Amino acid sequence: xxxxxxxxxxxxxxxxxxxxxxxxxxxxxxxxxxxxxxxxxxxxxxxxxxxxxxxxxxxxxxxxxxxxxxxxxxxxxxxxxxxxxxxxxxxxxxxxxxxxxxxxxxxxxxxxxxxxxxxxxxxxxxxxxxxxxxxxxxxxxxxxxxxxxxxxxxxxxxxxxxxxxxxxxxxxxxxxxxxxxxxxxxxxxxxxxxxxxxxxxxxxxxxxxxxxxxxxxxxxxxxxxxxxxxxxxxxxxxxxxxxxxxxxxxxxxxxxxxxxxxxxxxxxxxxxxxxxxxxxxxxxxxxxxxxxxxxxxxxxxxxxxxxxxxxxxxxxxxxxxxxxxxxxxxxxxxxxxxxxxxxxxxxxxxxxxxxxxxxxxxxxxxxxxxxxxxxxxxxxxxxxxxxxxxxxxxxxxxxxxx
Numbered sequence: 137x138x139x140x141x142x143x144x145x146x147x148x149x150x151x152x153x154x155x156x157x158x159x160x161x162x163x164x165x166x167x168x169x170x171x172x173x174x175x176x177x178x179x180x181x182x183x184x185x186x187x188x189x190x191x192x193x194x195x196x197x198x199x200x201x202x203x204x205x206x207x208x209x210x211x212x213x214x215x216x217x218x219x220x221x222x223x224x225x226x227x228x229x230x231x232x233x234x235x236x237x238x239x240x241x242x243x244x245x246x247x248x249x250x251x252x253x254x255x256x257x258x259x260x261x262x263x264x265x266x267x268x269x270x271x272x273x274x275x276x277x278x279x280x281x282x283x284x285x286x287x288x289x290x291x292x293x294x295x296x297x298x299x300x301x302x303x304x305x306x307x308x309x310x311x312x313x314x315x316x317x318x319x320x321x322x323x324x325x326x327x328x329x330x331x332x333x334x335x336x337x338x339x340x341x342x343x344x345x346x347x348x349x350x351x352x353x354x355x356x357x358x359x360x361x362x363x364x365x366x367x368x369x370x371x372x373x374x375x376x377x378x379x380x381x382x383x384x385x386x387x388x389x390x391x392x393x394x395x396x397x398x399x400x401x402x403x404x405x406x407x408x409x410x411x412x413x414x415x416x417x418x419x420x421x422x423x424x425x426x427x428x429x430x431x432x433x434x435x436x437x438x439x440x441x442x443x444x445x446x447x448x449x450x451x452x453x454x455x456x457x458x459x460x461x462x463x464x465x466x467x468x469x470x471x472x473x474x475x476x477x478x479x480x481x482x483x484x485x486x487x488x489x490x491x492x493x494x495x496x497x498x499x500x501x502x503x504x505x506x507x508x509x510x511x512x513x514x515x516x517x518x519x520x521x522x523x524x525x526x527x528x529x530x531x532x533x534x535x536x537x538x
Contacts, residue, residue: 139399139500139502139509141399141400141401141417141418141477142398142399142400142401142416142417142418142422142499143398143399143499143500143501143502143515144396144397144398144399144422144483144484144487144488144499144500144501144502145396145397145398145399145501145502145503145504145509146182146183146395146396146484146501146502146503146504146512147395147396147397147504148186148395148503148504148505149504149505149506150354150394150395151186151391151392151395152190153354154353154354154390154391154392154394154395155187155190155192155391157353157360157361158171158351158353158361158385158387158390158391159171159190160361160362161360161361161362161364161365161366162365162383162385164362164365165362165365165366165368165369166365166368166369166378166383168378168379168380168381168382168383169382169383169384169385170193170216170236170344170382170383170384170385171192171193171385172192172193172194172195172216172384172385172386173187173192173193173194173195173386173387173388173391174195174349174386174387174388174389175194175195175196175197175201175204175205175388176196176197176201176388176486177388177389177391177392177393177485177486178388178392178396178484178485178486178487178488178489179201179204179489180488180489180501180512180513181204181207181208181512182501182503182512182513183392184204184205184208184209184210185208185209188208188209188210188214193210193214193215193216193236194208194210194214194215194216195215195216195218195349195386195388196215196216196217196218196219197218197219197221198219198221199221199222199223199225199226202215202217202226202230202235203226211233212229212230212232212233212234212235213233213234213235213258214235215230215233215235215236216235216236216238216346216384216386217230217235217236217237217238218238218240218262218311218313218386219240220240220241220244220284221241222237222240222241222244224247227244227247227248228251228254231248231251231254231255231258232254234256234258235258236258236260236309236344236346236384237258237259237260238260238261238262238309238311238346239259239260239261239262239286239296240262240284240285240286240311245296245299248300248305249299249300249303252303252304252305255305257307257308257343259300259305259308259309260308260309260310260311260342260343260344260346261285261286261293261296261297261300261308261309261310261311262284262285262286262311262312262313263285263286263288263293263310263311263312263330263331263334264281264282264284264285264286264287264288264293265282265285265312265314265327265330266281266287266289266330267281267282269326269329269330270316270322270323270326271318271322271326273317273318274316274317274318274320274322274323274326275314275315275316275317275318275323276315276317277315282314282315284313285311285312288334288337293334294338297338297340307341307343308342308343309342309343309344309345309346309382309384310331310334310335310340310342310344310345310346311346311348311384312327312330312331312345312346312347312348313346313347313348313349313350313386314327314348314350315350316350319350319351319352319358319359320359321359321363321364321367323350324347324364324367324368325367325370325371327347327348327368328347328367328368328370328371328372329371331345331347331371331372332371332372332374332375335375335376336375341376341380341381342376342381343381343382344381344382344383344384345372345376345381345382345383345384346384346385346386347368347383347384347385348385348386349385349386349387349388349389349390350389351364351385351387351389351390352390353387353389353390353391353393353394354390354393354394354395354482355394355482361390365383365385368383369383388485389484389485389486392484392485393482393483393484393485394482394484395484396482396483396484396487396488397479397480397481397482397483398418398422398423398479398480398483398487398499399477399479400416400417400418400477400478400479400480401416401417401475401476401477401478402414402415402416402472402473402474402475402476402477402478403415403416403417403455403474404474405443405444405472405473405474406444407444407446407448410448411448411449411450411451411465412444412446412448412449412450412451412468413451413453414450414451414452414453414466414472415453415454415455416452416453416454416455416463416478417455417496418454418455418463418478418480418499419454419455419456419461419463419491419494419495419496420454420461420462420463421454421456421461421491421492421494422454422483422487422491422499423463423480423483423487423491424463424487425486425487425490425491425492426486427460431464432463432464432480432481432483433480433481433482434464434478434479434480434481435478435479435481436470436472436476436477436478436479437476437477437479438471438473438476439473439475439476439477440475441473441474441475441476442473443471443472443473444472444473445471446468447468448468449465449466449467449468450465450466450467450468450470450472451465452464452465452466452478455495455496456494456495456496457495463480488501488513493516493521497515497516497517497518497520497521498513498515498516499515500513500514500515501513
């Protein structure tokens with residue numbers, strides 16, 4: 137395929153496989169469930185429209201993601217609305233439209249209490265899960281704890297529960313999502329045990345339990361969707377009726393991560409005293425905008441050009457004029473030449489729509505469907521960038537401060 141690099145390529149067949157894996161696991165272990173996709177993981181409109189076509193709900197964490205999901209075909213009652221920054225106007229629309237709303241801030245709690253007459257069984261409370269219930273190797277943020285949800289240990293969760301009951305909201309869900317390092321089954325066992333304790337402590341019959349996301353997916357050597365859902369059910373089925381209490385999951389990386397590749401080309405090679413510098417037309421911004429990855433899945437496609445053969449390790453770098461745009465180091469035995477392609481595999485999560493238009497702008501995105509290729513996002517050009525970042529009028533704003 138003769139397409140100018142860099143570009144992302146989504147494998148639709150593998151995407152469907154990842155979706156079906158979680159759908160089948162839910163159907164097997166907890167049929168009364170809601171499968172939602174984490175929009176922030178990859179909010180490309182084509183991806184959202186694909187999820188909608190598969191009857192998966194959208195899990196959003198901002199008013200903008202909510203509105204984008206509506207543009208991509210989701211109705212309000214097909215949206216799970218999370219996060220602590222919900223706006224009142226969007227909250228009102230979500231309440232009236234029967235979206236699932238997980239309360240995660242004081243201001244939205246007050247709004248819900250003031251508008252209790254709009255609530256059905258679509259409200260949940262996000263619980264701040266304490267880090268001490270996990271193994272040290274499973275999580276980060278051990279010192280300060282997780283930042284989301286209401287803490288039972290401080291008494292705040294109990295007050296939220298009582299406040300809801302005072303206005304007649306006795307049926308609500310519980311949300312327990314946390315970020316983990318290991319993504320192990322033990323993490324979900326610990327979350328589920330903690331959920332069980334909360335349910336027993338307050339004698340709750342939750343309308344749903346939202347276990348969140350953070351799963352592995354598309355990696356045969358890692359825990360499977362079936363093992364995750366089976367673990368969750370094993371811990372919870374003795375405190376809730378799985379036929380009446382829904383299980384909500386919110387996978388993102390597990391769905392989109394493994395089915396996307398970034399195609400890049402080697403632009404230049406030069407030998408320094410220590411290494412051989414290999415400059416590509418991609419950037420770490422494209423595949424690791426959080427600058428955390430230690431290694432990558434990749435392959436090299438040779439184009440027949442002669443390599444430098446300096447006998448030194450190869451430092452694969454991005455196009456930006458930033459010295460820290462260093463993607464990975466390859467062993468000196470690896471042969472790389474100008475024009476060769478380096479394809480970074482399994483890079484669909486927190487990449488396509490997270491890395492910003494810096495120095496060079498967004499690359500195109502293609503979808504592979506059997507033997508056909510579809511462009512679903514054009515590359516951003518200078519005109520697009522100019523229009524985006526320049527006000528149409530350079531209008532003034534009145535300063536009312538005295």
